[in-house]
Amino acid sequence: xxxxxxxxxxxxxxxxxxxxxxxxxxxxxxxxxxxxxxxxxxxxxxxxxxxxxxxxxxxxxxxxxxxxxxxxxxxxxxxxxxxxxx
Numbered sequence: 001x002x003x004x005x006x007x008x009x010x011x012x013x014x015x016x017x018x019x020x021x022x023x024x025x026x027x028x029x030x031x032x033x034x035x036x037x038x039x040x041x042x043x044x045x046x047x048x049x050x051x052x053x054x055x056x057x058x059x060x061x062x063x064x065x066x067x068x069x070x071x072x073x074x075x076x077x078x079x080x081x082x083x084x085x086x
Contacts, residue, residue: 001036032056 001019008024016035020043028048032038034055052060063080066073078085 001039034059 001017003019003021004023005021006023008026009020010025010027012029012031013025015030015032015038017038019039019041021041022043023040024044024046025048026046028045029051030038030048031051031053033053034057063077065071066077068074
């Protein structure tokens, strides 16, 4: 994994296979394509967002299709991410 430490990042950033430590994402567009998941430790995010492309985008679309209550699969999605059940 490539390590990025103590930086302010803006603009587009491919985040697959990276770990960010003490970074500030300011007006950043973090692009994830389904490779090795990134790591974040003690980072700040201001006016930034994630973009899921390629296989990651398809996976997110699949989870979103399962999430509506009318599908009766919402519980399955939540079981995949138990940390969201607070």
